[in-house]
Amino acid sequence: xxxxxxxxxxxxxxxxxxxxxxxxxxxxxxxxxxxxxxxxxxxxxxxxxxxxxxxxxxxxxxxxxxxxxxxxxxxxxxxxxxxxxxxxxxxxxxxxxxxxxxxxxxxxxxxxxxxxxxxxxxxxxxxxxxxxxxxxxxxxxxxxxxxxxxxxxxxxxxxxxxxxxxxxxxxxxxxxxxxxxxxxxxxxxxxxxxxxxxxxxxxxxxxxxxxxxxxxxxxxxxxxxxxxxxxxxxxxxxxxxxxxxxxxxxxxxxxxxxxxxxxxxxxxxxxxxxxxxxxxxxxxxxxxxxxxxxxxxxxxxxxxxxxxxxxxxxxxxxxxxxxxxxxxxxxxxxxxxxxxxxxxxxxxxxxxxxxxxxxxxxxxxxxxxxxxxxxxxxxxxxxxxxxxxxxxxxxxxxxxxxxxxxxxxxxxxxxxxxxxxxxxxxxxxxxxxxxxxxxxxxxxxxxxxxxxxxxxxxxxxxxxxxxxxxxxxxxxxxxxxxxxxxxxxxxxxxxxxxxxxxxxxxxxxxxxxxxxxxxxxxxxxxxxxxxxxxxxxxxxxxxxxxxxxxxxxxxxxxxxxxxxxxxxxxxxxxxxxxxxxxxxxxxxxxxxxxxxxxxxxxxxxxxxxxxxxxxxxxxxxxxxxxxxxxxxxxxxxxxxxxxxxxxxxxxxxxxxxxxxxxxxxxxxxxxxxxxxxxxxxxxxxxxxxxxxxxxxxxxxxxxxxxxxxxxxxxxxxxxxxxxxxxxxxxxxxxxxxxxxxxxxx
Numbered sequence: 001x002x003x004x005x006x007x008x009x010x011x012x013x014x015x016x017x018x019x020x021x022x023x024x025x026x027x028x029x030x031x032x033x034x035x036x037x038x039x040x041x042x043x044x045x046x047x048x049x050x051x052x053x054x055x056x057x058x059x060x061x062x063x064x065x066x067x068x069x070x071x072x073x074x075x076x077x078x079x080x081x082x083x084x085x086x087x088x089x090x091x092x093x094x095x096x097x098x099x100x101x102x103x104x105x106x107x108x109x110x111x112x113x114x115x116x117x118x119x120x121x122x123x124x125x126x127x128x129x130x131x132x133x134x135x136x137x138x139x140x141x142x143x144x145x146x147x148x149x150x151x152x153x154x155x156x157x158x159x160x161x162x163x164x165x166x167x168x169x170x171x172x173x174x175x176x177x178x179x180x181x182x183x184x185x186x187x188x189x190x191x192x193x194x195x196x197x198x199x200x201x202x203x204x205x206x207x208x209x210x211x212x213x214x215x216x217x218x219x220x221x222x223x224x225x226x227x228x229x230x231x232x233x234x235x236x237x238x239x240x241x242x243x244x245x246x247x248x249x250x251x252x253x254x255x256x257x258x259x260x261x262x263x264x265x266x267x268x269x270x271x272x273x274x275x276x277x278x279x280x281x282x283x284x285x286x287x288x289x290x291x292x293x294x295x296x297x298x299x300x301x302x303x304x305x306x307x308x309x310x311x312x313x314x315x316x317x318x319x320x321x322x323x324x325x326x327x328x329x330x331x332x333x334x335x336x337x338x339x340x341x342x343x344x345x346x347x348x349x350x351x352x353x354x355x356x357x358x359x360x361x362x363x364x365x366x367x368x369x370x371x372x373x374x375x376x377x378x379x380x381x382x383x384x385x386x387x388x389x390x391x392x393x394x395x396x397x398x399x400x401x402x403x404x405x406x407x408x409x410x411x412x413x414x415x416x417x418x419x420x421x422x423x424x425x426x427x428x429x430x431x432x433x434x435x436x437x438x439x440x441x442x443x444x445x446x447x448x449x450x451x452x453x454x455x456x457x458x459x460x461x462x463x464x465x466x467x468x469x470x471x472x473x474x475x476x477x478x479x480x481x482x483x484x485x486x487x488x489x490x491x492x493x494x495x496x497x498x499x500x501x502x503x504x505x506x507x508x509x510x511x512x513x514x515x516x517x518x519x520x521x522x523x524x525x526x527x528x529x530x531x532x533x534x535x536x537x538x539x540x541x542x543x544x545x546x547x548x549x550x551x552x553x554x555x556x557x558x559x560x561x562x563x564x565x566x567x568x569x570x571x572x573x574x575x576x577x578x579x580x581x582x583x584x585x586x587x588x589x590x591x592x593x594x595x596x597x598x599x600x601x602x603x604x605x606x607x608x609x610x611x612x613x614x615x616x617x618x619x620x621x622x623x624x625x626x627x628x629x630x631x632x633x634x635x636x637x638x639x640x641x642x643x644x645x646x647x648x649x650x651x652x653x654x655x656x657x658x659x660x661x662x663x664x665x666x667x668x669x670x671x672x673x674x675x676x677x678x679x680x681x682x683x684x685x686x687x688x689x690x691x692x693x694x695x696x697x698x699x700x701x702x703x704x705x706x707x708x709x710x711x712x713x714x715x716x717x718x719x720x721x722x723x724x725x726x727x728x729x730x731x732x733x734x735x736x737x738x739x740x741x742x743x744x745x
Contacts, residue, residue, distance in 0.1 A: 062302055063198055063384060065104065071307075072260040074247045075107040075172075075203025077234030077300030078115070079415070080384035082198050086173065091159040101155060102176045104197065107302075108260050109247050110146040111172040112202035112232035117141070118383060119195050125639060129153070133712065138179040138189045146172035148250045170250035174199055198383065203300075205230035206242045208279070209272030216273045224267065227251035236299035236413070237278040240316040240333055243303060244270045261305045270330065281335045282320065288418060289498040296422075297321065297335055299413040301378065319413040321423040321494075325451040334451045336426050338491035341468060343445060343454040347461075351481055354440035358461045362434050368487075370407035370431030371397035375424030377414040386410075389420035390502045392428040407431060417504060422496055433488035435467065443480035450474060453489060505610065518611025520601050524550050525614060527599035531622025532588060541621035543599055545587040556580070556604040559587045563661035564596040564618040571613075574600060575634065575661055591621045592631070592660025630683065630707040631658040641666070646676040646716040649693055658708055666710075676718045682710040 066084040075081065083104035092098035116125040119139065124132055132139040142153035148169050155177055156162035176197050181188040207230050211220030222229045224245065233239075246262035248255065256264060263270075282297040297320040303312055313324045313331055321336030350356060362369040372393040379387045398404050409427055414420050437456070441448070448454065450471055457466045469486035476482050525547030531539045545559050557580045562573040580587055591597060597620075600613040638654035653668040666684060671693045674680065681698035684691055687706045693713075694701045701707045 065102075065196070070105075072108045072247075072305040073302050074109055074243070074261040074304075075111065075201055075302055076239040076243070076413070077298060077415075078200070078202045079300045079302060079378070080118075080198050080200045080380070081106055081302055082196070083174070086168070087156075087160060087162075089160050091155075092179070097180070099159075099177055099179050100194070101160060102197070103156065103160075103173060104176065104199070105168075105171055105173045106199055106201055107146065107172045107203055108249070109170060109172065109204055110227075110251060112205055113145070114143040114174060115200045115202060117174070117200060118198040120192060121383065123200075123383075127640075135178075136187070136189050138181070139195075140175075140177040142175040142177075144168065144171075144173050144175075146170055172201070200380075200384070202232050204232070204239075204242065204247065206233045206235075206238050207245070208233065208235075208238050209241070210276055210279060212272065217276055218272075224272075225254060227253060234298040234300050235279055235282045235295070236297040236316060236320050237275055237282045237333065237335065239299040239413075240313075241270065241272070241275050241279075243312060243316070244331075261303060263309055274327065274330075274332065278320075278333065278335050281337050286418070286422070286496065287498050289501045294416060294418065296419075298416065298419065300415045301413045315412055318409065318411050318423070319419075321426045323451060325449070327449065327451075336423070336494055338494045339453045341453045341455045343448060343452070344466075345439075345441065345445070345454060345456050347458050349441055349445070351440045351442055354481075354483075355438075356440075357436075357438040358458075359436050360434065362436065367407060368431060369401075369434060370405050370428060371401050372404050372406045373409060373424045373428040373431070374406060375409040375411055375414075375420040375427070377411045377417060377420035379417070380415055384415075386412075389417045389424060390504060390506050392421065392424040394428070397432060405431070418501060421501060425496070425500060426493055429490075429493040433490060433493070435469075435488040437461070437469065437486040438484065439486065440481050440483045442482075445482050446476060446480045448474060448482055448484065454486075456486075518551070518603060520547075520603060520611075520614040521550050522614070524548065525601045525616060527616040527619050529597070529619040529621040532590070539622065541591050541593060543589045543591055543597055543619065543621055545589075545599060545601060545616075546585065547601070548585055549582045549603070551603055557582060557584055558602045558604060558610070559589065560600045560602075560613070561589060561591065561597045562600075564598050568598075570615060573661070574613075575657055579604075592658065593621070595660070596620050597661075629703045629705060630701055630709045631660065631705065633657075633708055633710055634659050636666075642682055642711055642713045644713045644715050646718055647674050648672045649674060649680060649682060649713050649715065651682070651691065651710070656708075664708070674715050676715050679712060679714045682713050683707040684710060 062079075062081045065082040070084040073081075073084075083106045085102060086105045087101075087103035089101050090097045090099060091101070114126045116123055118124070119132075119135070124134070126141070126143065127133070129142045130140060131137050132141055140155075142155070144150045144153070146168075150167055150169070151164060152162050152166055152168070153175050155175065156166070157164055174197075176195075178190070178195055181190050205227070207224050207227075208220075208222055209215045210218050211222040211231075212218040212224070213220060214223065222231075243262045244265050246253070246259045246264035249258040249260055252258040282295060284296045285293040286296050287293050299316060299319045303315075309331075310324075313333060317324050317333045320333060322334045323336075325332050325334050372391060374391050375389045376386050377389055378384055393404075407427060409420075409424060411420050411423060414423065439456075448471055450473060452471045453468055454471065455466045455468050456462065457464065468489050468491075470489040471484050472487050473485040474482055525545060528544045528546070530542050530544050532542045533539060543561055549557060559578045559580065560574040560576065562568075562575055565573065576589065578587065578589060596618050598618050599616040601616070602613045603611045633656045636654050636656035638652055641652050641654045643650050648670055650670045651666065651668060653666065655663060655665050657663050664684075669691050671682075671691055674693055675695075679696040680693040681696060681701060682691065682693055683698070683701045685707055691710075692701060692707070696712070702709065
């Protein structure tokens with residue numbers, strides 16, 4: 001009997017049409033009911049999180065699958081989201097519960113691409129719909145990019161009660177199917193329970209007025225009323241402009257009632273020609289210390305329909321190191337950059353009889369006065385969590401101020417650590433310019449507005465020296481008098497060179513920290529070598545870490561090991577890092593052989609900062625109770641080293657580390673004359689220095705330690721037009737040797 005656990009409750013956000021109200025938009029439910037074992041497959045996040053001052057919470061919500069009412073969402077640039085659950089059900093097996101299916105909505109618009117996804121903490125590049133390599137035919141994925149003519153994956157119509165008319169038009173979604181491990185599985189895939197998923201996508205295709213020949217100064221085929229002309233981009237200003245114009249259901253930009261996300265402004269309300277300068281600034285290249293360059297200001301992340309427009313403007317401004325301005329009554333963002341003054345004034349230009357305020361210093365409570373800036377950005381290398389970029393600080397400023405004056409920056413749309421550094425340094429330098437003023441000027445200066453730079457020379461207030469100010473606000477009153485609020489500014493705030501860039505985890509101009517800061521205390525952890533029983537009862541060599549965390553600020557513990565090499569540098573050779581909660585007191589790690597190993601323990605802290613390693617005395621692991629089988633390739637430096645046609649399997653040259661810690665250079669080669677539509681295990685024969693393709697289950701190769709298992713590869717059908725479904729890999733130990741898929745306990 002098929003078990004279908006579908007979401008029930010009041011439907012919101014539907015676009016109904018077709019047979020029996022076929023789904024054409026995102027289905028959200030305010031009440032969710034799950035039956036059977038599926039209830040533990042998701043985590044519940046908040047359905048509404050305010051954006052201002054809460055960017056980290058908003059980003060955290062993106063990494064947890066949302067259930068229930070969720071606002072419409074647009075993905076700008078390239079980012080990660082766990083999405084919102086639109087449907088869920090079980091099917092297959094005796095009781096209809098072998099397979100569990102999640103239909104996850106990622107964005108409410110056409111998306112450029114699904115780049116990949118995390119299965120728990122492992123990133124998998126998306127290679128097309130179907131079985132996901134490396135999961136023993138127990139994981140399948142299907143991607144729909146949100147086009148108006150997309151069709152549902154077959155599993156939804158065959159097993160989930162969907163019809164072919166249930167298309168979720170204009171909604172980008174992914175379907176994850178995963179099969180539960182058998183109770184007696186010797187090679188369980190889901191060793192930590194049900195998997196969680198985090199999808200990485202390239203989002204909106206954007207309209208760029210600079211590429212529109214019908215816009216003054218533009219050149220190209222882009223047209224606002226023809227969404228098919230748009231292209232993906234992460235230029236921060238182009239992203240912001242498209243938010244202002246609006247994201248519409250199925251790109252129906254000519255139907256105002258179809259607005260989903262954004263302000264929905266017309267070209268009259270948001271003139272396209274005004275963004276050219278800001279967009280070009282964002283596209284300027286900045287040199288990187290490691291070589292190469294990146295564009296100055298990019299933006300990537302989710303913006304939801306429940307966010308206040310003014311808050312969204314501030315979020316984009318933060319990603320550009322800039323400010324929100326109101327040119328001619330509209331709302332825009334000016335990216336951070338040096339400007340030329342538009343006016344020069346003296347005391348003679350002040351309106352007689354009006355109040356003048358001037359201060360050389362800011363108050364103790366003024367947060368603009370800063371000497372230390374901690375910019376937080378979203379780090380793709382750390383599974384898209386919000387973390388701190390290198391701290392920007394000058395110790396001379398700290399001494400001059402008498403104490404640290406910290407300013408935290410939440411850069412929710414920044415995903416580059418160097419971009420975050422540049423923005424943080426702009427903020428730090430601005431924090432050293434303390435003079436403020438308010439003045440009233442006559443009609444000659446009535447056109448001055450927010451963001452303009454002026455120079456004021458005053459014998460009384462600036463000692464006769466010219467000082468640059470930026471207009472923070474203005475008020476044009478009767479008789480065309482312009483009341484201005486000013487803050488000191490300088491072009492040097494926006495200068496940057498590769499010499500200003502600092503390494504991750506460090507602090508600009510930092511004092512030397514105390515020795516051993518963040519290092520586990522000597523004696524807090526110990527390492528022993530042992531033998532533990534494997535899944536089939538055979539003995540396997542292992543290392544055991546035991547101890548307890550003594551640092552109250554530790555948020556995560558990292559365990560690592562490496563084959564012992566006399567004189568090896570402290571930072572070299574570590575493999576298989578494993579992370580655990582601070583409450584951990586024991587960690588076992590299966591290793592590749594009965595040889596001598598070093599072990600290391602280190603702590604991670606808030607913001608993803610890692611402390612130094614405590615390297616433990618070398619020990620010898622236990623031994624196998626039977627002859628080991630093929631070696632497992634643990635890491636490799638090429639994303640896709642294996643490819644196939646209908647009669648051949650090819651490998652590119654790469655370097656890999658096998659499970660006993662050895663690094664091996666694998667040459668390029670092609671195995672020809674193979675059968676079509678056949679699954680092969682690809683091995684490296686260490687004795688003969690050749691590659692071998694053995695048809696599944698490849699038991700003889702798995703049983704011999706003369707082979708390194710590279711991976712499974714399936715040849716195409718005759719003619720190379722398609723590939724068959726990947727069969728389930730063979731069970732057991734492959735003839736008494738070590739199972740290359742064995743998971744660490």
